[in-house]
Amino acid sequence: MGVDNNFALGFLFSIETGVYSFLTYLLYSFYQGFGRRYVKYWTLSLACLSLQHLAVSIQTFLPQYHDLSTIQILLTCIIQVHQYLFIWLFFIGLYYTNKNQKYSNSFVKSSIALPIILGLSVSLLFAFNEQAVFNRFYLRESLADFVFAGIFMFIFFFIFNVKKRHFSGTILLIFSAMMCCRYLLFSFLSVVFLTETWFQELSYLLIYFDFGAKATLGFLLLVWMQGAERSVAEVAINRAQYLDKHDLLTGALNREQVIEKLPIAIDQAIESNQKLAVYLIDIKRFKFINDTYGLKTGDLILGQIAVRLSESILLSQVVGRLSGDSFVFTIEIIDDSQQEKAANHLHDLISRPYFVNHQEVHLQCSVGYCLSPQDSSEAEDLLKKANLALFHAESQNIPSVKYEIGMQAHGRHLLAVEKEIRQGLNNEEFILYYQPQLNLLTNRIEGVEALVRWQHPEKGLLSPDKFLPDFDALGLNGELDNYVLDLACKTNAHWYQQHKRRVAIAVNMSAAEFQDPKLISKIQTLLFKYDIPSNYLELEITENVLITDISVAMDTIVVLQNMGIKVSIDDFGTGYSSLAYLRQLPIDKIKIDRSFITEFSTNDSDLTIVTSMIKLSHGLGKRVLAEGVETLEQLNLLRKLGCDAVQGYFINRPLPPEKIANYLTRKK
Ligand code: C2E
Numbered sequence: 072m073g074v075d076n077n078f079a080l081g082f083l084f085s086i087e088t089g090v091y092s093f094l095t096y097l098l099y100s101f102y103q104g105f106g107r108r109y110v111k112y113w114t115l116s117l118a119c120l121s122l123q124h125l126a127v128s129i130q131t132f133l134p135q136y137h138d139l140s141t142i143q144i145l146l147t148c149i150i151q152v153h154q155y156l157f158i159w160l161f162f163i164g165l166y167y168t169n170k171n172q173k174y175s176n177s178f179v180k181s182s183i184a185l186p187i188i189l190g191l192s193v194s195l196l197f198a199f200n201e202q203a204v205f206n207r208f209y210l211r212e213s214l215a216d217f218v219f220a221g222i223f224m225f226i227f228f229f230i231f232n233v234k235k236r237h238f239s240g241t242i243l244l245i246f247s248a249m250m251c252c253r254y255l256l257f258s259f260l261s262v263v264f265l266t267e268t269w270f271q272e273l274s275y276l277l278i279y280f281d282f283g284a285k286a287t288l289g290f291l292l293l294v295w296m297q298g299a300e301r302s303v304a305e306v307a308i309n310r311a312q313y314l315d316k317h318d319l320l321t322g323a324l325n326r327e328q329v330i331e332k333l334p335i336a337i338d339q340a341i342e343s344n345q346k347l348a349v350y351l352i353d354i355k356r357f358k359f360i361n362d363t364y365g366l367k368t369g370d371l372i373l374g375q376i377a378v379r380l381s382e383s384i385l386l387s388q389v390v391g392r393l394s395g396d397s398f399v400f401t402i403e404i405i406d407d408s409q410q411e412k413a414a415n416h417l418h419d420l421i422s423r424p425y426f427v428n429h430q431e432v433h434l435q436c437s438v439g440y441c442l443s444p445q446d447s448s449e450a451e452d453l454l455k456k457a458n459l460a461l462f463h464a465e466s467q468n469i470p471s472v473k474y475e476i477g478m479q480a481h482g483r484h485l486l487a488v489e490k491e492i493r494q495g496l497n498n499e500e501f502i503l504y505y506q507p508q509l510n511l512l513t514n515r516i517e518g519v520e521a522l523v524r525w526q527h528p529e530k531g532l533l534s535p536d537k538f539l540p541d542f543d544a545l546g547l548n549g550e551l552d553n554y555v556l557d558l559a560c561k562t563n564a565h566w567y568q569q570h571k572r573r574v575a576i577a578v579n580m581s582a583a584e585f586q587d588p589k590l591i592s593k594i595q596t597l598l599f600k601y602d603i604p605s606n607y608l609e610l611e612i613t614e615n616v617l618i619t620d621i622s623v624a625m626d627t628i629v630v631l632q633n634m635g636i637k638v639s640i641d642d643f644g645t646g647y648s649s650l651a652y653l654r655q656l657p658i659d660k661i662k663i664d665r666s667f668i669t670e671f672s673t674n675d676s677d678l679t680i681v682t683s684m685i686k687l688s689h690g691l692g693k694r695v696l697a698e699g700v701e702t703l704e705q706l707n708l709l710r711k712l713g714c715d716a717v718q719g720y721f722i723n724r725p726l727p728p729e730k731i732a733n734y735l736t737r738k739k
């Protein structure tokens with residue numbers, strides 16, 4: 072090869088170096104922008120290609136082209152190592168474009184040793200043997216071509232197996248097939264026809280071909296990257312749009328989206344001559360789930376609820392989450408009987424057990440619903456009305472409630488009364504009357520029941536039936552119960568201070584308060600604060616408390632009993648509980664409801680019921696108190712039946728605290 076020729080070649084290699092360096096720079100800037108791993112490997116791959124060509128051009132420019140000089144060997148090492156590194160890093164980059172790579176990061180990283188070892192081996196083997204010109208050629212050129220052919224074939228199959236291929240992927244597929252053939256053919260020809268002149272010319276031509284091919288490859292990578300990033304961006308945009316419309320936690324529609332979708336569902340129902348039923352579902356005591364199992368479990372359960380609703384066989388048009396634990400669900404219905412069936416179906420869906428982190432969780436819900444177009448054809452209005460119905464369901468402890476016209480007025484009433492109630496609690500307008508309970512065995516007062524009254528600044532003294540339903544509806548029961556507990560304990564301490572005599576006070580507890588996990592500690596604090604022995608406090612719960620969640624109630628009762636606080640079942644016989652399961656509960660006393668006592672001395676069936684209630688209760692080892700005793704006849708009959716205690720107007724009406732104080736001193 073002449074000097075001019077060498078110079079021309081050196082010049083060509085320098086240009087190649089420049090082009091590859093420029094491509095490296097472009098890829099590097101993309102890498103800085105996207106920070107993708109595959110771009111990093113491709114940048115490194117092109118950097119190796121640049122370095123390889125830099126070394127080749129230096130080698131070509133060197134005045135004495137002598138294979139065995141140290142500088143030549145060094146340059147050969149650089150060239151060989153970097154050409155293998157180039158193809159290998161290119162392949163790793165390609166491997167990382169696929170998101171489900173099988174091999175670990177460290178495995179892939181350590182595989183880089185392979186091209187380095189190969190490059191150094193082929194450079195140094197026969198490097199110092201002047202005669203081994205052919206061997207050196209076979210090792211450095213033929214083998215390299217063979218390896219390249221193999222890797223391009225591998226790349227071909229790799230891209231071939233990618234399911235979602237970009238346009239640039241297809242080009243790369245064709246490109247690698249072409250390169251595989253080129254290297255395989257040349258590797259074969261170089262072994263057989265090395266000395267032929269046409270082969271020399273072919274090698275010379277291939278230098279240009281390779282330049283074009285590798286530059287094309289560099290640009291292909293750039294195009295590929297842009298395509299890949301664009302589809303990533305599309306996915307991100309779609310996801311952002313989805314999240315904008317859907318609730319992040321459950322995947323159900325969010326509030327805004329529900330408001331947007333509802334009118335469409337309403338119109339569709341009108342078009343198909345059907346009604347649209349809008350159900351609001353509120354999960355009961357979800358806060359308790361969060362407190363007990365943790366927020367993460369709570370979130371998982373909410374997600375499961377959304378899935379159950381979306382996959383319901385009723386084929387809902389709109390499933391959304393309006394807030395924390397409340398969901399909306401709409402369906403088209405033809406006849407009215409479907410409304411209630413659907414509500415029951417929703418209860419079934421929600422109450423199926425949830426399995427989260429190997430735990431089985433049970434939930435219940437309240438459902439409020441309304442119909443379009445009867446109740447309204449406006450989305451917001453429908454939600455408001457369904458919400459009013461839900462409010463009723465929750466406060467009255469009824470599983471499902473359908474919206475009725477009076478509910479709206481009731482809603483307005485509640486809004487006004489809430490302020491009054493809060494003020495009343497702050498100004499201590501609520502006072503307690505105490506009704507004595509007579510022990511029929513000892514003929515002495517065994518305790519008093521605290522009964523709340525509202526000393527209203529304008530309306531005068533109000534009895535509980537006038538305001539308790541509002542407390543219920545507003546969910547303020549817990550606050551009232553705390554207030555009453557405090558006042559009862561305070562009065563108890565006061566009586567003791569004044570008359571040196573203690574009397575047990577029974578306090579009525581609402582279901583909500585009885586299930587409050589903090590109830591026990593609240594009571595402990597009160598007993599300590601007013602220095603009252605625990606056996607002077609008694610709690611009255613109704614059967615509804617037990618029905619809501621018997622296991623929670625059971626736990627609380629057991630703890631209370633261990634503390635020495637008695638628990639009795641109030642208004643017994645009016646609820647759904649059976650004596651059979653009362654047996655499991657460590658309850659002290661059963662209070663037979665007034666309605667059975669009122670007529671039992673004249674009504675045979677009531678007499679039978681009362682008689683058997685007393686017998687059964689005694690059989691279970693519980694004491695029995697009869698409420699609403701108004702006549703001597705009733706009292707005598709109860710005494711004959713073996714009733715343990717009585718309470719009623721005949722003994723005493725509920726009395727203000729100062730009257731009880733008189734009572735206490737007199738009895739003493
Ligand atoms: P209850 O716990 O069953 O209380 C007994 C109710 O029967 C009281 O009505 C009492 O005045 C009335 N009563 C007692 N003896 C007779 C009688 O011989 N004849 C008749 N006709 N009635 C009698 P009150 O005070 O109006 O309380 C009604 C209900 O309100 C209570 O029923 C209880 O469920 C609830 N309540 C009262 N105070 C509280 C309270 O502080 N907290 C809670 N959560 N509920 C309370």
Ligand code: MG
Pocket residue numbers: 520579611641
């Ligand atoms: Mg009571």
Ligand code: MG
Pocket residue numbers: 641642662664665698
């Ligand atoms: Mg009662």
